[in-house]
Amino acid sequence: MEILRYAAFTDRPDGGNPAGVVLDADDLTATQMQAIAADLGYAESAFVSARSPGGAAIRYFAPEAEIPFCGHATIATGVALAEREGPATLVLATPVGPLELSTGRVADRLVASLVTVEPxxxxxxxxxxxxxxxxxxxxxxxxxxxxxxxxxxxxxxxxxxxxxxxxxxxxxxxxxxxxxxxxxxxxxxxxxxxxxxxxxxxxxxxxxxxxxxxxxxxxxxxxxxxxxxxxxxxxxxxxxxxxxxxxxxxxxxxxxxxxxxxxxxxxxxxxxxxxxxx
Incomplete structure (x- = not known):
């Protein structure tokens, strides 16, 4: 298991919002995810499991609690996946429902976009x-x-x-x-x-x-x-x-x-x- 660290909504490592990203969290329990998020100390960390060519499941943990949805950790996850596997569109199963996450290049830079649930x-x-x-x-x-x-x-x-x-x-x-x-x-x-x-x-x-x-x-x-x-x-x-x-x-x-x-x-x-x- 690799724990990645990304800063989202920025183009520099010391800007934006840091997030932990684990792309292979299938074998982690909720207690273990919470412990990793607490150790990182970032506002949120994302844990990805059940990956398939068209989608995955994702959970989000702050240092003290699991939360239903996190925008910046989702953006970080999209960029992390695109760097390894190329830009794509995925459907993420989240605690608040399915979200569409897409990535692409804008001016030689990877940008991720997510579509929220009905507000x-x-x-x-x-x-x-x-x-x-x-x-x-x-x-x-x-x-x-x-x-x-x-x-x-x-x-x-x-x-x-x-x-x-x-x-x-x-x-x-x-x-x-x-x-x-x-x-x-x-x-x-x-x-x-x-x-x-x-x-x-x-x-x-x-x-x-x-x-x-x-x-x-x-x-x-x-x-x-x-x-x-x-x-x-x-x-x-x-x-x-x-x-x-x-x-x-x-x-x-x-x-x-x-x-x-x-x-x-x-x-x-x-x-x-x-x-x-x-």
Whole structure:
């Protein structure tokens, strides 16, 4: 068994979001996968099994828990497979349902794209909203008055928290333990997407990740997809459209995530990945 290390949504090893990738995990138990993910300490690691010419099964583990879906580890897996076997399109069996993962070359660089499951967007309970802002240490005046705080799902449930300016986003300093307790109570197993709209189709984001035992996720593909679903549901863009999300600068690992938003159905998340260890 080989444990690969990739940085996703970047073109350099010290950028993006690191992920562990195991391409031959058939003989690993869940306990062993969890131990490997904890030892790596990355936001998530991906474990691939039951490989066939047209597909595979995949599971995702953060340092402290298994999660249903992870965008950046899927992108890393796609690039890792393409480097060894050539670009292809696969159907991945995931805990949230089947996902299409394709890889190809763009300007001499391997890029992977995944199509999410059917998304949904919903309002958040007012009392939960109050608690969330409290633990994020945000005030009402810190929020973007044109974009409401809502829940969005494209594989994981992410609260979408739009803030008014870059300064507010940069200053984000949240209560880790309090937010972790709230997210556990609400069944939110991934990140909170705190975002700022730079232009209609360009956003910057920070993603606290207490459920995984990680202070902040440098690049969150599922949150970027959930943001795209949120914008489509609110008619903030006219599909088909593409949004770009910049994330990770505040933790020293800048990343770029591209999301293609069709008129309906799953969204396509794309990005590159590079080996961390050469």
């Amino acid at each position: 949904w967007v919903d309002a958040i309970d007012p009392a939960v909203r109050t608690q969330l802002l409290h633990h994020l240490r945000l005030r009402e005046e810190d929020l973007d008055g044109d974009l409401p705080l809502m829940l969005s799902f494209a594989g994981n449930i992410h609260p979408i928290v739009p803030v008014r300016d870059t300064a507010t986003l940069t200053a984000l300093d949240y209560d880790f333990d309090g937010l972790r307790e709230l997210m556990a109570a609400e069944g939110w197993g991934a990140t909170v997407a705190v975002v700022h709209r730079l232009s209609p189709r360009v956003f910057e984001a920070r993603n606290p990740f207490p459920p995984g035992g990680v202070r902040e996720d440098p690049a969150t593909g599922s949150a970027a997809a959930s943001l795209g679903a949120y914008l489509r549901a609110r008619a903030e863009l006219a599909p088909p459209a593409t949004i770009t999300v910049y994330q990770g600068a505040q933790v020293g690992r800048p990343s770029v995530i591209t999301v293609d938003v069709p008129p309906s159905g799953g969204l396509t998340v794309s990005g590159g990945a590079v080996r961390i260890d050469g």
